Amino acid sequence: MLRVLAVDDEKPALEELLYLLRSDSRITSAEGATDATEALRRISRALEAGPDGEDGIDVVFLDIHMAGLTGLDVARLLAGFARPPLIVFVTAHEGFAVQAFDLKAVDYVLKPVRRERLAEAVRRVRDLVVSARELRQSEPVDPGAYTPAAHTPVANTATSGPAVPQHAPAAGVLPGGVAGPEQIPVELGGVTRFVPIDDIAYVEAQGDYARLHTKEGSHLVRIPLSTLEERWASRGFVRIHRSHLVALARIDELRLDAGTTTVRVGDAELAVSRRHARQLRDLLMHPR
Structure with a gap:
């Protein structure tokens, strides 16, 4: 089961995304943040708590265009952590897919978000999270290490089309x-x-x-x-x-x-x- 943080500075868009996420039976919890600073604060708490902690986050559904730090900025900051949560970008703009996949995004979902398309992104995340959990269980536990789901590159998630993928x-x-x-x-x-x-x-x-x-x-x-x-x-x-x-x-x-x-x-x-x-x-x- 997945623990999700959704980040979007447009409240109606955030509420709609949270509604769709919470209606998915594979998601245990879905919380929202309206700016990058709040999101980073919550993610920091999750990393300190570890993968099984009460504040754990498996995946961040992240808008790109936001006031202050953009979603791409947030992803770059998270890349500095040893084991950050997975990232799925949710945006109205097709032109950032290349950068998104360079930052190891699991998926790139375009707005307006369709329930079926979001469900596919959740499936990809869940598969990776399950694999990572199985991997942790088969190895000695390091209390100081957070091992979230492994990422896979995404491409016809430009995937194909002026697709913007690109960089595997x-x-x-x-x-x-x-x-x-x-x-x-x-x-x-x-x-x-x-x-x-x-x-x-x-x-x-x-x-x-x-x-x-x-x-x-x-x-x-x-x-x-x-x-x-x-x-x-x-x-x-x-x-x-x-x-x-x-x-x-x-x-x-x-x-x-x-x-x-x-x-x-x-x-x-x-x-x-x-x-x-x-x-x-x-x-x-x-x-x-």
């Missing part, structure tokens, strides 16, 4: 120490989904955005191709053209024809620029 956490390891697949959040029609990076065959540059191509379809995220190139190099993604980043393991054919090089990735045939052709051939012919 360290590969395969969730903040609470629980192993899990790396995902990228993507936003589509107000719904945040999480796309496993291993499902992505290639990425196509589209201005300041990048389109992720998987077997099931494609997702647009607001992140430059150069950034994904740097972050996903260790996962086997290589630049083959100024417009394309490809997963080496997904290349089915390499073709050389009259001085031009192309690769086939599933049903797509992609051009390889001259500057990248030699490196790509070496990687394919002499895998490390």
Whole structure:
């Protein structure tokens, strides 16, 4: 069962969110705070009390635009603690998803909040909290340590769409120490989904955005191709053209024809620029 703190400086929005949260049977308690200072004070008490204390908080549902400190500011401050509560952002603005997921948010819910969408966010949080509790029970208890639920990155929670995700956490390891697949959040029609990076065959540059191509379809995220190139190099993604980043393991054919090089990735045939052709051939012919 979850203990929740909801933070929003607009009282009607806070009351509506608390109403929806309290109507969810998976939530034991849901309290509200109308500004960042009050929220940080309550969270500090929770951290001092420990995960099983009377004032414990498992997750903070956090608005972004608030007077004084923003929700992103609060998340940055919490990141300085060894084991902060989980964070779900609840906002009317799509454009902060990248920063939100960089801060290890579990989810990114857009206003107006729909009951079904909020229930999905609660499910994700509950799964992480349960995993973290099981992990604590299997290890010696340290009274001075608070081990909240492990976070997982969120992405089609930009998830897909000018989705704003983007920046997935360290590969395969969730903040609470629980192993899990790396995902990228993507936003589509107000719904945040999480796309496993291993499902992505290639990425196509589209201005300041990048389109992720998987077997099931494609997702647009607001992140430059150069950034994904740097972050996903260790996962086997290589630049083959100024417009394309490809997963080496997904290349089915390499073709050389009259001085031009192309690769086939599933049903797509992609051009390889001259500057990248030699490196790509070496990687394919002499895998490390």
